[in-house]
């Protein structure tokens with residue numbers, strides 16, 4: 001690796017870095033995407049609510065609002081081509097008393113004034129038609145039909161696969177440890193060696209301020225905010241077919257209840273300011289709080305099991321906004337503080353960042369053609385290989401993970417695909433094997449054996 005020279009080095013392969021890599025792959029640039037962990041999407045991007053926001057719930061007039069709105073538009077247009085599932089289930093932001101109804105009316109007026117016209121106020125009849133099992137007492141709600149649910153794990157993977165197919169080099173298990181500017185180029189030092197890059201794009205998420213400090217910048221400090229979640233069994237999914245939201249406060253959007261693209265019901269997140277960016281604990285108190293909130297809103301959930309819990313950490317900073325800072329002279333572009341909307345905004349952020357890189361830091365022509373890439377859809381009910389007509393490979397008829405219905409052939413394919421999973425958790429994210437109600441109790445040993453065999457074969 002030592003001495004290799006690139007036009008652009010992107011540090012961090014979360015959903016934002018992967019989207020930026022895909023965007024820059026459309027230009028005649030030598031680009032590298034560098035990730036510290038063994039798998040991409042293994043930071044803030046692995047633990048979120050997976051709601052595709054329209055931007056109407058972001059602070060109006062900000063860069064975040066503009067980029068999330070653009071990201072939403074592009075995601076709807078481009079996800080199908082990448083094989084990524086989207087379900088436009090819509091959301092209901094529900095007021096439960098007169099004070100909340102008044103606040104909601106003000107929010108609706110502000111939303112329309114900001115140019116978002118798809119949402120509208122609805123009364124109890126429509127609320128209970130959409131969620132018949134909702135607890136009694138809802139006064140009114142904003143119905144937003146354009147909000148959707150997506151696959152948070154396959155999104156960075158699909159972007160990175162697309163970037164790779166279109167010429168970007170992708171290196172994982174490669175933490176950038178030093179950044180020095182010498183003779184007009186950045187020297188980035190990793191344990192495996194050093195590279196040179198004309199432009200650096202810092203997409204290091206929770207570690208954004210640390211990577212900034214390597215280059216001598218100190219424009220912001222991290223203020224990580226943990227969010228914990230409960231996952232209800234697929235049996236609960238008929239209870240909820242829309243994203244349910246409380247009336248937000250200025251600093252916290254509150255606890256959502258949402259169907260997931262994988263066929264579960266998700267409750268969360270909490271909002272806990274923490275000191276340690278690596279504090280990924282779930283706690284009894286928060287889970288109890290989430291469960292109580294869930295049962296208050298949807299009492300029927302009491303008959304269904306919670307099959308998993310997890311948490312995510314929002315890469316917030318000391319400023320309540322995206323920190324996209326172009327340093328044109330030094331050709332260092334910071335893409336930090338992408339706190340709560342990075343999945344929805346990813347393609348908008350990527351377009352904005354590529355505009356700065358190509359427009360002002362490393363001018364380059366657009367490539368004449370794009371190599372298309374599709375990843376397998378992991379959505380519940382999506383067509384699966386064993387459903388194909390004609391002679392189907394026997395490996396697609398052998399189920400390994402019975403909870404999620406994942407076959408031996410699908411796990412084999414994920415292990416053999418470009419950017420193969422380098423850990424069991426990464427394999428789970430690529431296939432959903434072990435993500436079901438037994439959480440791998442029954443299939444774990446088999447999946448581990450398949451993973452070990454593939455890793456050994458790669459090592460040969």
Ligand SMILES: Cc1cc2nc3c(=O)[nH]c(=O)nc-3n(C[C@H](O)[C@H](O)[C@H](O)COP(=O)(O)OP(=O)(O)OC[C@H]3O[C@@H](n4cnc5c(N)ncnc54)[C@H](O)[C@@H]3O)c2cc1C
Pocket residue numbers: 011012013014015016017034035036037040041042043044045046047048049050051052053174175176177203204205206207208211225226227228269311312313314315338339340341342343344345
């Ligand atoms: C609880 C919660 C709920 C959320 N809900 C939603 C939602 O419903 N919809 C939505 O749109 N967004 C949501 N988000 C926000 C979204 O998840 C984040 O905005 C997004 O994941 C941020 O992505 P990122 O790429 O900036 O950061 P990350 O995913 O953290 O990626 C940064 C990457 O940089 C790597 N890195 C760090 N240091 C180095 C180094 N020195 N060298 C190389 N690599 C390095 C890290 O390993 C990591 O992989 C939510 C977030 C949370 C926490």
